[in-house]
């Protein structure tokens with residue numbers, strides 16, 4: 001941590017009086033976690049009261065109807081506990097953000113309900129915030145952290161891959177972590193939040209871009225009660241979320257990456273039509289080249305309009321269609337022109353038509369990317 005500020009004591013009284021701002025608001029999203037909430041609450045308040053932090057626990061439940069309301073009511077007789085039940089809404093990230101928006105504490109902590117995140121790490125996280133950190137992430141992969149009982153190779157590989165994909169977005173060892181803390185004032189600065197799926201810490205890290213970021217090691221434990229809600233749907237949502245965050249942080253790299261991917265699919269189509277129309281329809285190779293270009297060009301335009309250059313959809317259809325025709329015909333001229341000039345005009349390429357074809361495609365693609373990525377709708 002870069003800050004050299006002295007730590008400031010955060011609390012005098014372990015229990016805040018009604019109406020008083022607590023030091024800590026701990027937000028816990030729940031879905032079917034009735035068995036876990038009592039032991040979690042017990043551990044949270046044992047830790048925070050021995051550290052002298054006045055604390056409120058905010059449970060955001062998506063209408064689990066599993067008796068969590070009774071458990072929270074019982075906990076509330078001993079501690080400062082609030083249950084927020086959302087009807088109709090489902091989703092971890094939106095639940096956490098909702099809970100944080102209702103919190104009153106000076107500092108916010110978010111953690112899972114299933115006892116995977118040890119509440120005993122909270123004092124170290126609070127201490128880091130009090131020393132000037134803007135964001136504290138509890139990490140399994142930083143020095144001193146780990147995963148208790150180990151994971152099978154399948155789960156480990158998926159988690160590692162997901163982590164690697166997120167690394168360029170946030171310079172932390174564990175961007176997948178759901179256990180984090182930040183000052184409420186910092187959270188109130190977060191604009192354009194577009195939470196999706198599970199990864200709310202990653203969302204906040206990208207949108208807030210905190211300068212003083214601290215990682216605190218934790219030993220992650222597998223849940224003992226209840227089932228994980230991490231479904232295939234949530235995993236696919238993670239990919240959509242990543243795409244959204246890359247678009248936000250690295251718009252050019254995302255556009256280029258998607259453009260190349262679309263181009264690669266178009267190339268396969270292009271090759272198939274080029275070879276197929278010659279083999280099965282007996283077309284002359286220059287005509288086959290043109291037909292293949294029209295098929296793959298249309299495919300690429302359609303996909304890029306829908307996936308790559310989204311701002312392109314903000315333009316009115318008619319002028320966009322006209323300029324598209326213009327770009328496509330320029331691309332067509334450059335692509336097929338390069339091919340024709342190389343195969344007809346040079347000896348080296350006369351016997352290497354596929355190489356000439358690839359060169360033509362590349363020249364057309366460079367021109368198309370240049371024109372599409374400079375769309376006036378972008379500004």
Ligand SMILES: Nc1nc2c(ncn2[C@@H]2O[C@H](COP(=O)(O)OP(=O)(O)O)[C@@H](O)[C@H]2O)c(=O)[nH]1
Nearest residue numbers: 029030031062090091092095112113228229230
């Ligand atoms: N409010 C709310 N909480 C959720 C939802 N899905 C998961 N959670 C909670 O988010 C935390 C992490 O979920 P979990 O199923 O343990 O995911 P895993 O740790 O990745 O297997 C737990 O406290 C869940 O109860 C949801 O749709 N709404």
Ligand SMILES: [Mg+2]
Nearest residue numbers: 112114116223
């Ligand atoms: Mg869990």
